[in-house]
Amino acid sequence: MTSTLLETNFQNKIDQEINIEPKDSMPEKYREHLIRQISQHAHSEVIGMQPEGNWITRAPSLRAKMILLAKIQDEGGHGLYLYSAAETLGISREELIEQLHSGKAKYSNIFNYPALTWADMGAIGWLVDGASIVNQVSLQRTSYGPYARAMFRICKEESFHQRQGYEIMAQMMKGTVDQQEMAQDAMNRWWWPSLMMFGPHDSDSPHSGNAFKWKIKRKSNDELRQKFIDKTVQQAEVIGLTIPDPDLKWNEEKQCYDYGKINWDEFTQVINGNGPCNKQRMEHHIKYHNEGAWVREAAAAYQKRIQEFN
Amino acid sequence: MTQDSQLDLWEVFIQSKAGSHHVHAGSVHASDRQMALHNARDIYTRRNEGSSIWVVPANHITASTAEEADMLFDPANDKIYRHPTFYVMPEGAKQI
Numbered sequence: 277m278t279s280t281l282l283e284t285n286f287q288n289k290i291d292q293e294i295n296i297e298p299k300d301s302m303p304e305k306y307r308e309h310l311i312r313q314i315s316q317h318a319h320s321e322v323i324g325m326q327p328e329g330n331w332i333t334r335a336p337s338l339r340a341k342m343i344l345l346a347k348i349q350d351e352g353g354h355g356l357y358l359y360s361a362a363e364t365l366g367i368s369r370e371e372l373i374e375q376l377h378s379g380k381a382k383y384s385n386i387f388n389y390p391a392l393t394w395a396d397m398g399a400i401g402w403l404v405d406g407a408s409i410v411n412q413v414s415l416q417r418t419s420y421g422p423y424a425r426a427m428f429r430i431c432k433e434e435s436f437h438q439r440q441g442y443e444i445m446a447q448m449m450k451g452t453v454d455q456q457e458m459a460q461d462a463m464n465r466w467w468w469p470s471l472m473m474f475g476p477h478d479s480d481s482p483h484s485g486n487a488f489k490w491k492i493k494r495k496s497n498d499e500l501r502q503k504f505i506d507k508t509v510q511q512a513e514v515i516g517l518t519i520p521d522p523d524l525k526w527n528e529e530k531q532c533y534d535y536g537k538i539n540w541d542e543f544t545q546v547i548n549g550n551g552p553c554n555k556q557r558m559e560h561h562i563k564y565h566n567e568g569a570w571v572r573e574a575a576a577a578y579q580k581r582i583q584e585f586n
Numbered sequence: 587m588t589q590d591s592q593l594d595l596w597e598v599f600i601q602s603k604a605g606s607h608h609v610h611a612g613s614v615h616a617s618d619r620q621m622a623l624h625n626a627r628d629i630y631t632r633r634n635e636g637s638s639i640w641v642v643p644a645n646h647i648t649a650s651t652a653e654e655a656d657m658l659f660d661p662a663n664d665k666i667y668r669h670p671t672f673y674v675m676p677e678g679a680k681q682i
Contacts, residue, residue, distance in 0.1 A: 300652040346632075353629050360595075360613040369592035369615060426612070433633070575617035576591045582618055 279303075290491050295421040298364040306490050310420050311365050312381070313492065318358035319376050320384035323557050325351045327391035328400065336394060343440050344397065350437065354430050361422040377562055385543065386469050388551030395448055395455075395462035401441015403463075403470040403508070409434050410504045411474065419491040442511060449515045456516075463512070464520040471535075472543045474501040505533050595644040596622040598629075600636040608640050616641075 283303055289296065296302055325348050332348070335341035359369055375381035386404055391397065412434065416427045448459040475481060475497040487493035495503075505524075512519055523536030545551065593615040599608035611630045616622035622641040631639070650658055666672050675682060 297652070299649060349632070353632065356614070356629050357612055363595065363613070373592075429612070572591055572593065575593055575621065579593070579617035 287489075290419055290489075293491075295424065296419055297421045305486065306492075307365050309486060309490070309492060310423065311362055311367050313487075314358055314362040314365075314423055315367070315372050315375065315381050316383060318355050318362060318372070319381055320387065321351045321355035321358060323383045323387045323561065324404075325355075326557055326560055327387060327389070327553075328397060330391055331394065331397050334394070335397075340397075340444075347401070347437050347440065350433050354426075354433070357426040357429055358423075361420075361426045364422045373565065377558070377565070379549075379558075382547070383557075384473060385546050385551065386473050387557060388546050388554045389465070389469055390553050392465075393458050393462060395445070395458040396466070398441050398444030398448060398459065399462035399466040401437050401439075402445055402511070403441070403466050404473070405434055405437040405441060406508060407470045407473045407504050409438060410500050410507075414493075414495045414500060417491075417494050442515075445517065446515045449517060460517060463517050467520050468539065468542075471501055471505070471538055472540075474498070474504070476540065476543075477538075502532055505535055509533055593617045593621075596626070596641045597644050597647060598622075598626040599640040599642070600626075600630055601638040601640075602635060603637050608638065611635075613644065614641070 282301055286296075286302055286306070289300075296306075328344060328348050328351075332341060332344055335344050359372060362372060363369060372381070376383070391400065409431065412427050412431050416424055416431060418424050418427065445459050445463075448455040478484065478496045478498045481497055484493060484496065488496075509519060509524070521536045523534065525534055526532075527534045546554070549555075594617065596614050596616055598611045598614055600611045601608045611626075614622055614625040614629055616625050619641060623639060626639050626641050630636070662668075
């Protein structure tokens with residue numbers, strides 16, 4: 277089949293809302309786009325375990341500790357669903373991890389910020405997972421079957437994450453003045469980076485043209501960001517938290533919130549490796565990956581051994 | 587540097603409750619069947635999603651391709667007499 281015919285057939289399928297499956301023919305650019313996006317998503321889940329893992333031993337109660345452990349275990353699971361989805365596109369797990377370590381593949385910028393207090397566990401669950409949910413719900417309808425199916429599973433599990441985070445914030449806002457200040461401080465630090473999670477404004481988004489044409493993406497960065505803001509403002513009000521944006525106000529005409537200018541310089545700085553924790557996150561991943569090598573070697577040796585007996 | 591093996595790929599099928607079909611849930615990496623079962627349990631059934639798990643080495647699955655779809659499934663389209671709605675039932679006949 278010629279490449280133009282292949283692309284026309286492919287686009288027809290997409291236009292008819294037929295999902296693309298691993299063995300279907302697809303344009304090389306579609307495959308590349310998906311590998312980049314799904315692997316970035318997978319790496320984000322795995323790197324996202326670090327800021328929270330930092331608090332397991334310091335959780336304020338046994339209940340909080342069990343919940344945090346379960347949440348982090350979920351993140352690991354989500355990473356694995358997504359790695360599997362990426363692998364269906366013909367890239368190996370080894371290559372995916374190698375791309376993370378070499379810096380070729382990115383992960384979500386948000387995890388380059390530190391989790392300084394227990395309130396950050398609240399803010400991360402409520403805001404960071406909240407923002408992820410908005411994005412992921414829309415990705416349930418993405419055109420690549422394995423990615424869409426991974427999203428379904430992830431969305432089902434993710435709402436517990438957001439609710440446990442919001443519960444932490446609500447509890448702290450009912451506590452002492454110190455606890456309230458701690459919650460507000462976490463809010464102040466996580467609000468803007470959470471908005472940045474949706475990526476650049478639509479007017480300067482480098483990857484979206486094909487992503488829309490191929491229905492990998494269904495909603496634009498700005499649409500998703502707006503959706504997140506509109507539902508989060510009310511939740512903040514209910515528990516008495518202030519959104520750290522003096523320009524935030526309800527726009528009666530547009531029926532949504534107007535918000536202040538996002539600091540894209542900071543975004544670019546962090547993406548280019550100058551965030552507070554970039555170095556630490558990657559060093560940690562590489563260290564434990566290398567230290568775990570003997571486990572993989574032992575498993576492979578065991579596999580070889582049992583095959584000899586069969 | 588030694589080859590960093592991420593082990594073999596296995597496909598996971600979960601039966602949600604006794605009597606249901608086993609449905610494909612996703613994949614895991616594992617060195618052997620025992621590890622594949624454990625990993626599938628940890629990754630796909632953390633919330634009572636299953637009562638039984640099958641794991642199958644991915645390279646043991648033979649799948650049809652999209653290119654074969656016409657050849658494989660088209661002939662079914664002109665055999666509508668395989669469906670009960672094809673038949674004309676006499677007026678008044680009940681429970682058929």
